[in-house]
Amino acid sequence: MTPFRLEPARLREAVVPTLPPGAAEPDDAAVAARFAAGAWTVLPEPGDGAAGIVRERLGAVRALQLLVEGASAADWGRELDDAEDRRAVADALGRWQPRLAAERILAAFSQGAAFGQRLVTRDDAHWPAGLDDLGPHAPAAVWVRGDPAALSACARSAALVGSRASSGYGELVTAQLASGLVARGFAVVSGGAYGIDGAGHRAALAAGGTTVAVLAGGLDRFYPAGHDELLRRVASSGCVIAEAPSGVPPTRWRFLARNRLIAALASATVVVEAGQRSGSINTAGHAAALGRPLGAVPGPVTSGSSTGCHRLLREYGAAVVERAEHVVELLDGPGEEQHALGGLTSDELRVLDALSARAPRGVDELAVRTGMARGDVVASLALLELGARALERASGWVRAAPQGSG
Structure with missing residues (x-):
């Protein structure tokens, strides 16, 4: 047949x-x-x-x-x-x-090819496994402009989302979070929109990191049009994805459906600035339903632009996020330095901050992350090991569990 x-x-x-x-x-x-x-x-x-x-x-x-x-x-x-x-x-x-x-x-494929799109399915190496957590609501495949390998970075990523009508405060905090997350090896996921989304993408690009934009319509025309150049830059260093094929316009319900992909792709979701009815509250709801860590940045109580964030803190159990370290803590738990910082030198603190509780890191990688000389990293690791704050594994060093934690 x-x-x-x-x-x-x-x-x-x-x-x-x-x-x-x-x-x-x-x-x-x-x-x-x-x-x-x-x-x-x-x-x-x-x-x-x-x-x-x-x-x-x-x-x-x-x-x-x-x-x-x-x-x-x-x-x-x-x-x-x-x-x-x-x-x-x-x-x-x-x-x-x-x-x-x-x-x-057939037109979906031909138009996709005409715009340099790749179809990524569950059978492909770079399929982001987080999407499978959506169950029957997961997409059959995603259309990608850019490097599909960037999707693998979503295994260690944070979604930074918020209002399109962002304030200077919101954009400043977003930029600080994005650059801090990139410095810690995280990818930044967002929706490519004006406001907080755009600020997150720009800061991640400026910091030399990986960023993924998830759009609500087909990738033959980037939306919003005012972000065409930004989204092309995202595609050139990371990727832009959509589950809708070319020719499908973004609509309100497709934006809401798109939000579930952002929440599923990212390891954690942070709402930086949002009004009471912001679409980013919908993204936060998806993250909570998926069991993903959820954070929100508080703002002035007099600002309507932060009422959505304050609602998440009150009603959704979102964690307060002020800086990138707090996003890391959503995934890894509090670092050892939160329990006992007394007696550590500044070099030891820098190395301790660069260690992961799960992923072993070698001396050379730690030197890059801390900006320290290799010999100074080795000396600090030795002192941290003596203080039961760091452990050496076959493939590198990890942060030791806090004493009394288990």
Whole structure:
């Protein structure tokens, strides 16, 4: 049977130009799988749980083939075991079928290739595993402009989000957080919008770090238009991604759906400045639902631009964030220096601050992070080890657990 009623050569012609860099030449089965993943970015709206269910239960290829064959609700029902799943899919068929046209799906690939986009699926090396935490609401694939390898940096990242109508205070704090996070090896994730998002991206770029922008519409036209140059810079050093294919405009509900991707991609989410009804509160809600660490930057109690942050602190249990170290603590817990700083020299404090509680770091890496000479780092590590504040592992040094912590 011809896959999806299209000749294999035509499928291959569509798929191959959007392969991630370095990907092996796919066989026919892999081409069909990639085509189906791309099709499932076209047929449903972002976050469609019924689409996620059929992909999980049947696989993207089989689910697409059923649609192409015009399977009835009863046919789908025979393929699905759960009665609730059957009802969800029966309701969803009316949403998907109007978009089921081979030319529409082929156009997503051709336009993607024309704008240098790559389709990244779960089978690719740089697929960000955090998206899988969205369950059936996870995207089938994401379209990427830039280097897909930048998505791997999201494993250690922070989302900096907030109001489009940001104040000087909000932009200053965002820049300080972004640059401090980059210095500590974090990537910065945001939504590419005016205000806090843009400030986070710019500061990360200025600090030489990796930043990822998640957009609500197709990547053939960057939105907002005023950030076209900024988003091109993001794509040149990191990447810009979307689950919507080329030609899909950003809309209010797509912005809200986009927010769940920001929360899932990042290791932690920080709302820097937000009014009571800011869309970043929606992002924070997704982060909380996913169990991601959540922080908020307090502002003046007289400022309407910070009422959303104060609400997160009161009602969502968000942690107070004043500087980059506080974001690190959301993931790693308080550093040893929070428990006992007495008796340490300034060099020891610098080395201790550069150590991770989990990831071993070598002397050369610590010298880069601290700006100290290698010999001074070695001497400080020896003193920290004597004080039970640092431990040497086979692959480097780690910060020791605080005494009495376990």
